[in-house]
Amino acid sequence: MKRKPRLWSAQLAAARPSLLLLGLLALVLGAAIVGQSALIAAIVDQAFLERAQPAALLAPLGTLLAVIAVRVLCLYGSGRIGLTLAARAKTAIRQAAIRKLARDPMAASLRGETGAKVSVVMDAVDEGDSYYSQYIPRMLETAFVPPLLLIVVFAVHWPSGLIMLLTAPFIPIFMILVGLRTKRKSEEKFEELAAFSGAFLGALQGLTTLKLYGKAERQEQEIERSSNGFREATMSILRIAFTNTLMMELVVMLSIGVVALELAFRMLIQQSVSFEAAFFILLLAPEFYSAIKNLGTAFHSGRTSLGALKKVEELLEADGRGAVESVASSRRDAAMAPRPDDTAQGANRGAAVEPVQDSAELGTAANAVSAVAAPSAADKLTVPQGANRGADAVAKPSASRKLTLPQDAPPTLELYEARYAYGPGAFALDVGTVRIAPGEHVAIVGPSGAGKTTLLHLFAGLLPPDRGELRIDGHPLVAYEADAWYRRISYITQHPYVFTGTIADNIAIGARGEASRAAIRRAAEAAGLGTLVDELPQGLDTAVGESGRGLSGGERQRLALARAFVNRPGVLLFDEPTASLDLHTEQVLQRAIAELSARATMITVAHRLHTIRAADRILYLEEGRLAGSGRHEELLRTLPSYAEMVRLQAGGDGA
Numbered sequence: 126m127k128r129k130p131r132l133w134s135a136q137l138a139a140a141r142p143s144l145l146l147l148g149l150l151a152l153v154l155g156a157a158i159v160g161q162s163a164l165i166a167a168i169v170d171q172a173f174l175e176r177a178q179p180a181a182l183l184a185p186l187g188t189l190l191a192v193i194a195v196r197v198l199c200l201y202g203s204g205r206i207g208l209t210l211a212a213r214a215k216t217a218i219r220q221a222a223i224r225k226l227a228r229d230p231m232a233a234s235l236r237g238e239t240g241a242k243v244s245v246v247m248d249a250v251d252e253g254d255s256y257y258s259q260y261i262p263r264m265l266e267t268a269f270v271p272p273l274l275l276i277v278v279f280a281v282h283w284p285s286g287l288i289m290l291l292t293a294p295f296i297p298i299f300m301i302l303v304g305l306r307t308k309r310k311s312e313e314k315f316e317e318l319a320a321f322s323g324a325f326l327g328a329l330q331g332l333t334t335l336k337l338y339g340k341a342e343r344q345e346q347e348i349e350r351s352s353n354g355f356r357e358a359t360m361s362i363l364r365i366a367f368t369n370t371l372m373m374e375l376v377v378m379l380s381i382g383v384v385a386l387e388l389a390f391r392m393l394i395q396q397s398v399s400f401e402a403a404f405f406i407l408l409l410a411p412e413f414y415s416a417i418k419n420l421g422t423a424f425h426s427g428r429t430s431l432g433a434l435k436k437v438e439e440l441l442e443a444d445g446r447g448a449v450e451s452v453a454s455s456r457r458d459a460a461m462a463p464r465p466d467d468t469a470q471g472a473n474r475g476a477a478v479e480p481v482q483d484s485a486e487l488g489t490a491a492n493a494v495s496a497v498a499a500p501s502a503a504d505k506l507t508v509p510q511g512a513n514r515g516a517d518a519v520a521k522p523s524a525s526r527k528l529t530l531p532q533d534a535p536p537t538l539e540l541y542e543a544r545y546a547y548g549p550g551a552f553a554l555d556v557g558t559v560r561i562a563p564g565e566h567v568a569i570v571g572p573s574g575a576g577k578t579t580l581l582h583l584f585a586g587l588l589p590p591d592r593g594e595l596r597i598d599g600h601p602l603v604a605y606e607a608d609a610w611y612r613r614i615s616y617i618t619q620h621p622y623v624f625t626g627t628i629a630d631n632i633a634i635g636a637r638g639e640a641s642r643a644a645i646r647r648a649a650e651a652a653g654l655g656t657l658v659d660e661l662p663q664g665l666d667t668a669v670g671e672s673g674r675g676l677s678g679g680e681r682q683r684l685a686l687a688r689a690f691v692n693r694p695g696v697l698l699f700d701e702p703t704a705s706l707d708l709h710t711e712q713v714l715q716r717a718i719a720e721l722s723a724r725a726t727m728i729t730v731a732h733r734l735h736t737i738r739a740a741d742r743i744l745y746l747e748e749g750r751l752a753g754s755g756r757h758e759e760l761l762r763t764l765p766s767y768a769e770m771v772r773l774q775a776g777g778d779g780a
């Protein structure tokens with residue numbers, strides 16, 4: 126048998142007292158089985174062969190009832206313990222998985238299919254149930270019951286004991302052979318299920334696009350194909366399981382038959398065994414085999430569970446860091462705490478990660494996560510491994526304390542000797558050192574694909590530089606409390622994400638703490654949402670997002686700005702929409718942004734000439750390099766490619 130997934134072992138180690146109790150119950154169960162069989166054999170012997178008076182049978186019958194009650198209680202007890210073990214383990218594993226997803230760097234969390242992740246967290250964890258509720262209790266029963274029965278049979282009539290000893294191994298041999306195949310199949314089944322869930326969710330989310338391109342039917346066929354794959358994988362597991370059961374029943378029946386034949390021969394021909402002893406053994410034999418057989422059935426579910434667990438473990442260890450320990454600790458610390466080395470710097474080194482897409486909105490998503498992810502005190506006090514890499518000349522925080530970020534004044538930002546590549550041979554951004562003073566307004570400009578968004582993500586702390594680091598007020602980002610930075614910034618993407626909930630809920634998630642109704646209202650008005658809210662019958666309580674009213678691109682932008690207004694960030698990161706908004710919306714947005722950025726550092730991926738002209742400094746990127754930096758007029762004079770871009774843009778912008 127291969128090494129057990131570490132998740133399982135971690136859970137078992139945490140459940141040692143329950144395992145001891147299960148062992149004790151198994152021992153009592155074994156004794157009850159022996160007692161029950163002995164009493165039945167004695168009662169039948171006395172009633173039919175000895176022709177005893179009914180009154181004489183009352184005492185053994187009463188004892189028999191008591192023994193049966195003990196047996197039932199043992200089974201009930203071990204069932205309850207198994208279920209409790211399973212429930213606790215599933216909670217801990219699921220918490221660890223959710224915590225892992227919540228604390229992942231944003232770029233990593235956008236990697237992979239959402240449907241597949243949901244399937245692992247929900248279905249694969251559920252599938253783990255039978256390992257604890259069936260396999261572990263049956264394992265312990267088998268460790269105590271069959272050996273006990275065998276000792277008793279040997280003591281009463283050793284030839285029967287020998288037959289049982291020789292035939293018993295056939296059952297585990299079958300189950301090991303079949304179980305190994307089941308585990309492989311079960312892993313395949315989960316791959317199929319994950320593929321199916323991913324394809325299904327993807328198709329549902331993109332249904333409008335698929336319909337517009339006339340591809341809905343093809344996607345339907347794709348879903349049919351992957352659902353058939355899942356069905357076939359499930360059926361092949363069931364086929365193995367049924368064949369397994371049939372073979373085991375056959376082996377058990379044959380073995381009991383051989384024991385019975387031998388006993389009949391000794392009793393009737395040789396007359397060397399009494400009826401009571403033979404009947405006693407014949408009662409014990411099926412109990413002996415069924416205990417081993419039950420393990421076989423539990424073994425099958427156990428293997429399926431292990432296959433499922435491997436998927437959960439893969440999810441937990443997707444970034445190569447040991448999350449298993451956190452499962453064991455999750456009972457101690459149920460709070461979903463971000464780990465220090467999960468902050469942007471130091472994570473995903475060299476991995477080709479997806480860039481943060483437009484749907485990710487910082488200062489919003491981060492707050493949404495932090496609503497459920499309260500960092501534990503221990504995490505705040507630990508300094509991550511690999512912190513301060515390349516930070517030779519800067520002040521380093523003390524090894525045991527995290528710095529707090531001033532919440533009132535805008536900070537100084539510095540990308541120090543920063544380089545980021547999406548992977549070996551992929552696009553690489555290498556901008557060296559860029560320092561942005563408090564309150565400075567910087568525009569990132571350049572041709573499409575030059576690395577503007579990548580640079581913005583480096584400034585936001587969303588992408589960890591491969592080399593160099595992001596410094597806030599002279600200290601590396603990892604020196605600060607995990608959430609402090611994200612509470613200080615607002616990132617308005619081109620297509621802000623609207624969560625399912627009311628407009629008020631959607632604005633409130635931008636707030637650093639609780640936002641009052643009045644503050645939400647003020648933020649909505651400041652962002653130019655006042656008229657829309659007034660026109661809606663339910664005002665701020667109108668449902669938006671997937672299950673509510675749709676919002677236009679401009680309204681989404683204003684919603685994102687309203688989130689920023691309740692936050693009043695020290696750093697405003699803004700990815701300007703490339704698509705043109707109508708003049709009125711544009712003016713509303715510009716006014717709101719000007720007001721927001723008056724007391725903040727602002728970095729904008731700029732597409733509009735008036736943003737570029739108004740910037741204190743322009744960073745002009747070309748193929749991942751900083752080709753020039755300065756004010757608009759300065760770059761016009763010194764950088765021909767910039768002048769050319771402005772000339773082309775002026776044609777379409779009219780600014």
Ligand SMILES: Nc1ncnc2c1ncn2[C@@H]1O[C@H](COP(=O)(O)OP(=O)(O)OP(=O)(O)O)[C@@H](O)[C@H]1O
Binds near residue numbers: 478548551571577
């Ligand atoms: N996950 C990724 N893996 C590999 N390459 C990527 C990834 N994301 C982006 N790139 C590449 O990195 C380069 C820079 O992308 P980026 O989005 O930063 O450019 P940009 O200047 O913002 O472009 P645009 O103005 O068109 O939005 C592009 O060539 C892009 O194809």
